[in-house]
Amino acid sequence: xxxxxxxxxxxxxxxxxxxxxxxxxxxxxxxxxxxxxxxxxxxxxxxxxxxxxxxxxxxxxxxxxxxxxxxxxxxxxxxxxxxxxxxxxxxxxxxxxxxxxxxxxxxxxxxxxxxxxxxxxxxxxxxxxxxxxxxxxxxxxxxxxxxxxxxxxxxxxxxxxxxxxxxxxxxxxxxxxxxxxxxxxxxxxxxxxxxxxxxxxxxxxxxxxxxxxxxxxxxxxxxxxxxxxxxxxxxxxxxxxxxxxxxxxxxxxxxxxxxxxxxxxxxxxxxxxxxxxxxxxxxxxxxxxxxxxxxxxxxxxxxxxxxxxxxxxxxxxxxxxx
Amino acid sequence: xxxxxxxxxxxxxxxxxxxxxxxxxxxxxxxxxxxxxxxxxxxxxxxxxxxxxxxxxxxxxxxxxxxxxxxxxxxxxxxxxxxxxxxxxxxxxxxxxxxxxxxxxxxxxxxxxxxxxxxxxxxxxxxxxxxxxxxxxxxxxxxxxxxxxxxxxxxxxxxxxxxxxxxxxxxxxxxxxxxxxxxxxxxxxxxxxxxxxxxxxxxxxxxxxxxxxxxxxxxxxxxxxxxxxxxxxxxx
Numbered sequence: 026x027x028x029x030x031x032x033x034x035x036x037x038x039x040x041x042x043x044x045x046x047x048x049x050x051x052x053x054x055x056x057x058x059x060x061x062x063x064x065x066x067x068x069x070x071x072x073x074x075x076x077x078x079x080x081x082x083x084x085x086x087x088x089x090x091x092x093x094x095x096x097x098x099x100x101x102x103x104x105x106x107x108x109x110x111x112x113x114x115x116x117x118x119x120x121x122x123x124x125x126x127x128x129x130x131x132x133x134x135x136x137x138x139x140x141x142x143x144x145x146x147x148x149x150x151x152x153x154x155x156x157x158x159x160x161x162x163x164x165x166x167x168x169x170x171x172x173x174x175x176x177x178x179x180x181x182x183x184x185x186x187x188x189x190x191x192x193x194x195x196x197x198x199x200x201x202x203x204x205x206x207x208x209x210x211x212x213x214x215x216x217x218x219x220x221x222x223x224x225x226x227x228x229x230x231x232x233x234x235x236x237x238x239x240x241x242x243x244x245x246x247x248x249x250x251x252x253x254x255x256x257x258x259x260x261x262x263x264x265x266x267x268x269x270x271x272x273x274x275x276x277x278x279x280x281x282x283x284x285x286x287x288x289x290x291x292x293x294x295x296x297x298x299x300x301x302x303x304x305x306x307x308x309x310x311x312x313x314x315x316x317x318x319x320x321x322x323x324x325x326x327x328x329x330x331x332x333x334x335x336x337x338x339x340x341x342x343x344x345x346x347x
Numbered sequence: 348x349x350x351x352x353x354x355x356x357x358x359x360x361x362x363x364x365x366x367x368x369x370x371x372x373x374x375x376x377x378x379x380x381x382x383x384x385x386x387x388x389x390x391x392x393x394x395x396x397x398x399x400x401x402x403x404x405x406x407x408x409x410x411x412x413x414x415x416x417x418x419x420x421x422x423x424x425x426x427x428x429x430x431x432x433x434x435x436x437x438x439x440x441x442x443x444x445x446x447x448x449x450x451x452x453x454x455x456x457x458x459x460x461x462x463x464x465x466x467x468x469x470x471x472x473x474x475x476x477x478x479x480x481x482x483x484x485x486x487x488x489x490x491x492x493x494x495x496x497x498x499x500x501x502x503x504x505x506x507x508x509x510x511x512x513x514x515x516x517x518x519x520x521x522x523x524x525x526x527x528x529x530x531x532x533x534x535x536x537x538x539x540x541x542x543x544x545x546x547x548x549x550x551x552x553x554x555x556x557x558x559x560x561x562x563x564x565x566x567x568x569x570x571x572x573x574x575x576x577x578x579x580x581x582x583x
Contacts, residue, residue, distance in 0.1 A: 036583070073430040077581045099432040109427035111354070113361050125350030126431045169427065 026051045026207040032081035041067045043231035054203040056222030057211035064231040065211040073103040102175040108166020112155035127173045144168040159186040178208045229332040255316035257286045272297030351441025372453040380460045396478040404514040412493025413507035415442045421501045435574045446490045473552035481549025484562035491569035
């Protein structure tokens with residue numbers, strides 16, 4: 026549905042987007058994740074034809090954004106970071122205008138009513154946009170993107186400025202829209218991306234640093250697949266059992282976490298799953314296994330580890346795992 | 348184009364600009380019409396036209412065009428325009444014609460004056476139409492210039508000031524040409540660019556092809572430049 030090839034954007038000598046290539050398939054919800062200034066908005070502005078790229082091509086629905094701009098643009102609904110609203114118009118006038126601007130051929134009344142119902146802006150329909158709250162403005166901006174029912178939706182930080190209830194509403198809405206639309210969504214809120222998106226692209230300093238599903242990312246970047254085990258009983262004895270367990274490469278005791286209960290970090294030998302043997306071995310010796318969890322990195326940790334390099338070195342606090 | 352045109356034209360009347368501009372034109376030209384024609388029983392409308400000319404160029408047209416492009420950039424609504432399936436030319440022309448239409452409604456008061464005169468005596472229709480067409484063509488050209496200037500800034504005030512200076516320069520070309528009369532080149536350039544000599548042909552009822560073509564092509568040139576500037580901004 027969307028093909029991006031070797032996309033590069035220079036502002037003078039500053040490289041805002043550096044040789045990005047990716048594609049988005051039909052019906053996919055792609056999350057665009059990155060710290061502020063990573064090049065998310067620039068990329069989205071190029072995808073939608075607002076900016077032109079310095080190099081590279083963007084193809085939307087089979088139409089090159091520079092060669093056939095009108096065909097490509099009519100396949101996209103775009104909600105920029107700041108919704109492009111004419112404050113001196115009422116919601117009705119504004120949506121009417123966008124309807125005309127996009128040369129929509131649907132039944133105007135029905136189509137707009139449907140969108141307003143979806144965005145829950147019916148009751149502000151006749152109010153001036155400048156008198157609306159940030160949340161409502163955001164919804165009107167969203168409504169504008171939906172006009173014409175474009176197959177591709179590009180949403181730049183769609184939940185910014187909304188209250189928690191509205192955020193949940195919008196996320197549900199995006200998920201529902203994702204059933205019939207291809208959606209690209211940018212955000213620096215990790216939970217949002219994790220909750221909504223099928224696939225995640227992490228972008229930093231204009232470059233793609235990761236491109237996968239949340240689960241796969243977590244798998245890939247958990248450099249050590251350590252297990253944390255809580256076991257009640259004598260520390261020395263248990264360490265001894267664990268060390269001699271088949272498939273365990275290394276054991277580190279993290280100390281007493283509860284009365285008589287110690288926590289151990291177990292490093293497996295390549296790809297060995299020793300959870301069953303661990304359980305049997307401990308049961309045989311009569312030491313109860315109170316907890317076992319894998320140390321997979323959360324998306325947040327992956328994000329930080331992937332995007333932190335560029336920042337000035339933070340003094341490392343030797344934080345122990347709780 | 349029609350969506351942009353409709354919106355821009357409507358916006359003149361959701362903000363005070365449209366009313367102020369029309370009130371200024373009607374008030375001032377009405378005053379001159381009363382003084383020159385009604386009070387002194389004179390049938391020639393040319394005086395009214397020439398009296399309001401510099402007022403229109405220096406004040407009305409800058410105010411009319413200042414918001415056109417700059418406000419879209421300031422409010423970021425250009426993101427809606429430029430990502431919609433509309434060409435840049437369509438956007439620019441929509442805005443241009445909205446301003447031209449308002450300007451035409453403004454100066455149409457002159458035709459009303461002409462009909463008032465016509466109730467008493469047959470006016471010199473050719474001179475009146477010449478004046479009207481000349482003013483419309485000159486106004487359209489300055490609107491195109493104003494559109495270009497409005498495209499270069501986010502500030503309405505700077506846009507208005509820029510268009511004012513451009514209009515001022517157009518009014519001054521003749522005297523600058525006279526000042527530099529020793530240089531043949533300068534005189535030639537000044538003669539070519541001279542608005543007043545071409546405009547004066549219209550005011551005497553002389554509608555010549557080359558004058559019409561001059562104004563129309565200048566207008567087209569500035570509209571073209573506006574489109575280029577808009578396009579250029581996407582590449583930087």
